[in-house]
Amino acid sequence: xxxxxxxxxxxxxxxxxxPSGENSVWADVSPLLNAACQDLQEGELxxxxxxxxxxxxxxxxxxxxxxxxxxxxxxxxxxxxxxNGVAPVPISADKTTDVxxxxxxxxxxxxxxxxxxxxxxxxxxxYSCLYLLRPERTSSHALLHSYCKVxxxxxxxxxxxxxxxxxxxxxxxxxxxxxxxxSGDGDEKCLSxxxxxxxxxxxxxxxxxxxxxxxxxxxDIEPLQNNPDLEEGYCKALLCRxxxxxxxxxxxxxxxxxxxxxxxxxRKHIASCISEIDxxxxxxxxxxxxxxxxxxxxxxxxxxxxxxxxxxxxxxNCRLSAPTPPRSIKILCWEKALEYFMxxxxxxxxxxxxxxxxxxxxxxxxxxxxQKSQPDLVARAHLQLLLVQDGKLYGRDPIFSMITRAAxxxxxxxxxxxxxxxxxxxxGQLVINLLKIICTNAAWQRRKLGKMLQDWRVTYxxxxxxxxxxxxxxxKAPNNKKVCFKIYQHILAWVEExxxxxxxxxxxxxxxxxxxxxxxxxxxxxxTYVVLIKLAEKKHLRMSMSSDSAKKKTKKKRDSFKDGEMDxxxxxxxxxxxxxxxxxxxxxxxxxxxxxxxxxxPLLSPFNxxxxxxxxxxxxxQKACVPDHVSYxxxxxxTMHANFSTxxxxxxxxxxxxxxxxxxxxxxxxxxTMAELRKIEQVAERNSIALNVCRAGAxxxxxxxxxxxxxxxxxxxxxxxxx
Amino acid sequence: MENVEFDSSEIEYVSYGGEHHLPLIMNLVDxxxxxxxxxxxxxxxxxxxPQLSFLAFHKGKCVxxxxxxxxxxxxxxxxxxxxxVVIKPYRGRGIATELVTRSIKVMMESGCEEVTLEAxxxxxxxLALYGRLGFIRSKRLFxxxxxxVDAFRLKLLFPRTELHPSLPLMADKYENHMQSDQGDTxxx
Numbered sequence: 001x002x003x004x005x006x007x008x009x010x011x012x013x014x015x016x017x018x019p020s021g022e023n024s025v026w027a028d029v030s031p032l033l034n035a036a037c038q039d040l041q042e043g044e045l046x047x048x049x050x051x052x053x054x055x056x057x058x059x060x061x062x063x064x065x066x067x068x069x070x071x072x073x074x075x076x077x078x079x080x081x082x083x084n085g086v087a088p089v090p091i092s093a094d095k096t097t098d099v100x101x102x103x104x105x106x107x108x109x110x111x112x113x114x115x116x117x118x119x120x121x122x123x124x125x126x127y128s129c130l131y132l133l134r135p136e137r138t139s140s141h142a143l144l145h146s147y148c149k150v151x152x153x154x155x156x157x158x159x160x161x162x163x164x165x166x167x168x169x170x171x172x173x174x175x176x177x178x179x180x181x182x183s184g185d186g187d188e189k190c191l192s193x194x195x196x197x198x199x200x201x202x203x204x205x206x207x208x209x210x211x212x213x214x215x216x217x218x219x220d221i222e223p224l225q226n227n228p229d230l231e232e233g234y235c236k237a238l239l240c241r242x243x244x245x246x247x248x249x250x251x252x253x254x255x256x257x258x259x260x261x262x263x264x265x266x267r268k269h270i271a272s273c274i275s276e277i278d279x280x281x282x283x284x285x286x287x288x289x290x291x292x293x294x295x296x297x298x299x300x301x302x303x304x305x306x307x308x309x310x311x312x313x314x315x316x317n318c319r320l321s322a323p324t325p326p327r328s329i330k331i332l333c334w335e336k337a338l339e340y341f342m343x344x345x346x347x348x349x350x351x352x353x354x355x356x357x358x359x360x361x362x363x364x365x366x367x368x369x370x371q372k373s374q375p376d377l378v379a380r381a382h383l384q385l386l387l388v389q390d391g392k393l394y395g396r397d398p399i400f401s402m403i404t405r406a407a408x409x410x411x412x413x414x415x416x417x418x419x420x421x422x423x424x425x426x427x428g429q430l431v432i433n434l435l436k437i438i439c440t441n442a443a444w445q446r447r448k449l450g451k452m453l454q455d456w457r458v459t460y461x462x463x464x465x466x467x468x469x470x471x472x473x474x475x476k477a478p479n480n481k482k483v484c485f486k487i488y489q490h491i492l493a494w495v496e497e498x499x500x501x502x503x504x505x506x507x508x509x510x511x512x513x514x515x516x517x518x519x520x521x522x523x524x525x526x527x528t529y530v531v532l533i534k535l536a537e538k539k540h541l542r543m544s545m546s547s548d549s550a551k552k553k554t555k556k557k558r559d560s561f562k563d564g565e566m567d568x569x570x571x572x573x574x575x576x577x578x579x580x581x582x583x584x585x586x587x588x589x590x591x592x593x594x595x596x597x598x599x600x601x602p603l604l605s606p607f608n609x610x611x612x613x614x615x616x617x618x619x620x621x622q623k624a625c626v627p628d629h630v631s632y633x634x635x636x637x638x639t640m641h642a643n644f645s646t647x648x649x650x651x652x653x654x655x656x657x658x659x660x661x662x663x664x665x666x667x668x669x670x671x672x673t674m675a676e677l678r679k680i681e682q683v684a685e686r687n688s689i690a691l692n693v694c695r696a697g698a699x700x701x702x703x704x705x706x707x708x709x710x711x712x713x714x715x716x717x718x719x720x721x722x723x
Numbered sequence: 724m725e726n727v728e729f730d731s732s733e734i735e736y737v738s739y740g741g742e743h744h745l746p747l748i749m750n751l752v753d754x755x756x757x758x759x760x761x762x763x764x765x766x767x768x769x770x771x772x773p774q775l776s777f778l779a780f781h782k783g784k785c786v787x788x789x790x791x792x793x794x795x796x797x798x799x800x801x802x803x804x805x806x807x808v809v810i811k812p813y814r815g816r817g818i819a820t821e822l823v824t825r826s827i828k829v830m831m832e833s834g835c836e837e838v839t840l841e842a843x844x845x846x847x848x849x850l851a852l853y854g855r856l857g858f859i860r861s862k863r864l865f866x867x868x869x870x871x872v873d874a875f876r877l878k879l880l881f882p883r884t885e886l887h888p889s890l891p892l893m894a895d896k897y898e899n900h901m902q903s904d905q906g907d908t909x910x911x
Contacts (some may be wrong), residue, residue: 056763612880
């Protein structure tokens with residue numbers, strides 16, 4: 001290969017040179033390489049002591065288009081690109097063309113920004129814009145300059161929110177910004193310049209409207225561009241773009257305010273952003289029709305006009321910032337970019353409209369529900385920053401008081417010295433971590449939750465030991481110790497409940513991430529069933545403790561009505577779990593029966609058995625003893641005898657359905673739980689029917705059974721068909 | 724692309740035999756996988772673990788290959804499947820299964836406790852193949868590939884002797900399995 005190349009005449013085009021450094025000069029190495037080529041055969045390697053085969057893997061093959069990022073570059077440096085007129089200022093001497101080109105740049109930047117948010121590097125997306133890379137160059141062009149400034153400031157704000165929240169593990173491409181000019185001179189004042197430009201253009205718009213209606217122009221205003229017929233259209237197209245940027249930046253600043261104090265204002269800016277996006281969409285036709293160059297109706301377009309933007313070169317940064325992969329990436333198209341921003345705004349609106357004083361349980365459930373809409377990184381990062389500020393929920397309530405309230409303790413406990421106990425402090429940290437983790441993407445979240453289970457378990461054991469110490473003291477101690485005793489008791493029950501809640505979520509997320517195969521369903525539902533039993537048990541225990549305290553209180557107050565209501569609440573929450581216990585047990589037994597009755601062919605690996613699969617699937621749960629005394633043997637024991645006739649005697653699905661139906665009346669004011677109960681009912685009903693069909697046609701070889709998640713994201717529905 | 728008519732017995736499986744095999748492997752991988760590898764990447768694998776690499780030939784033409792490694796990883800001795808390729812006209816006939824099974828068998832005999840690899844979540848064929856061999860999807864790796872696609876980390880855990888006193892039997896079962904050459908033999 002080298003020899004072929006050596007025989008070719010050198011045909012490197014002359015280029016503007018990269019200057020030599022202080023201790024380096026450029027030298028022609030061709031003679032040296034030629035000499036080396038004589039000695040080395042193709043693929044041979046000069047072998048040094050500290051250079052092994054592993055190190056050799058990092059070698060790049062020069063001139064291989066898949067590896068050599070230099071080969072794909074048009075220009076060697078930013079200066080060279082600018083000298084060659086890639087990013088002229090103004091873009092055109094013709095004012096109309098100039099405006100058209102600026103709009104294309106704005107649109108492509110929006111597409112780049114969305115692509116960045118979706119997980120590509122800043123260098124290859126937003127900063128592929130040469131105008132951003134040299135902030136001072138645009139200063140003579142107020143419109144372009146103001147837009148570039150606000151883009152840089154916005155990127156910087158988003159970058160800092162995401163880095164601060166640390167929700168971006170595995171999404172770290174996002175925060176790489178080596179050597180990129182994230183802040184130009186005076187970018188912090190980007191809004192004043194933007195406002196000034198907006199003001200000028202609104203005046204131009206007013207003026208052209210006035211002259212078109214033949215009214216006398218009150219003041220002499222220079223128009224935006226030369227063609228009076230297009231003046232109104234271009235003014236409008238620019239105004240909605242500038243206003244979108246302004247409100248978007250305001251929105252980010254409002255969300256940053258401590259203790260969620262800016263959320264109400266943020267919602268107003270969200271509404272304005274959404275209406276500006278509507279205007280942007282409305283003027284698309286105008287821009288397409290009057291496009292300056294060849295405008296193509298193309299799904300890949302990154303601009304409203306359909307024109308290619310001027311002043312972008314992603315390959316330049318391949319060299320400017322080393323870790324950027326040399327591969328070219330695809331920028332989202334214009335429609336997809338707008339869609340992305342709409343979704344982001346809606347997600348942020350959900351965050352901003354949530355109460356600032358939720359209970360811990362409510363906050364956790366809110367995040368879980370929020371995650372169902374699959375929000376992207378930027379929205380998740382903002383949620384996390386709001387939820388946990390200064391170690392407090394929304395920066396308002398100390399975590400210890402959130403815990404005591406969650407554990408059903410009276411308010412006096414919040415001030416108790418117990419919170420200084422090192423294991424209580426540790427528990428507080430665990431709760432904060434939990435809040436942060438459930439804001440991350442599902443893949444990362446599941447792994448973190450799995451690992452976290454052990455920490456919860458260990459903390460429980462440590463708290464229990466501290467509790468026993470207190471207990472011995474308590475017998476001979478005054479009243480204060482009794483309070484202590486009670487706090488421990490309640491918190492221990494709550495820690496256990498929380499541990500099983502995490503385990504349940506860990507198991508569920510496996511379905512969302514498609515980590516289980518049909519062959520695993522039997523054991524996964526069995527494990528879910530075991531975890532749910534524990535969760536229900538702990539919840540019941542914790543709730544009855546709270547209601548005992550409440551009863552004592554209310555009895556003093558002779559308020560028996562409240563008493564009764566309390567009891568009813570307890571059973572509803574636990575019954576809700578009960579319906580899921582029956583459902584998961586039913587599913588597990590259904591899969592066991594289908595296998596035992598040879599309706600599902602079991603997996604026959606040449607290398608391992610179901611036992612190893614079990615060990616792997618539940619490794620993190622087993623390590624944390626969640627729950628205790630559960631093993632492959634227990635799983636096998638409870639499923640090996642399942643068959644159609646045993647299932648007929650104990651109809652888990654009927655039970656699940658019955659309980660779900662009954663408990664509904666307790667949740668009339670809770671639409672989320674209502675919807676969940678309805679889904680559980682549906683899955684149970686469908687599976688009950690499917691099982692009956694299977695039982696009746698036990699000997700029918702034509703019956704084919706398959707499974708789908710059509711009614712619920714993690715409880716499967718069996719579908720039986722005659723082939 | 725048309726599938727090639729052939730009998731399974733016509734496929735010849737060969738262990739990596741030296742530098743002359745290298746261009747064959749490189750060609751195949753270069754054609755089918757998007758990741759760019761230099762010759763040194765291939766050498767790292769085939770020089771250090773020649774016993775884990777196999778090639779499949781049909782009438783003298785190389786139609787498939789597997790490249791692997793093994794070593795200590797966080798206190799476990801673990802095998803890793805780096806590349807597995809069968810060219811399109813030869814797919815769906817068990818060649819990939821046979822190739823990878825040979826590598827895994829050597830890993831097991833060499834004392835590996837587990838085998839891992841990554842596969843794109845969209846690569847249904849590979850996921851099914853490894854699923855049949857007893858791999859589980861141990862985690863999902865968010866945006867693992869540069870094209871933004873997620874990957875699954877697949878993991879095969881070998882039975883531990885203390886869990887299975889009948890380990891020699893497992894090897895026998897493996898032999899029977901290979902003779903029948905059916906990944907989806909129904910339970911007998």
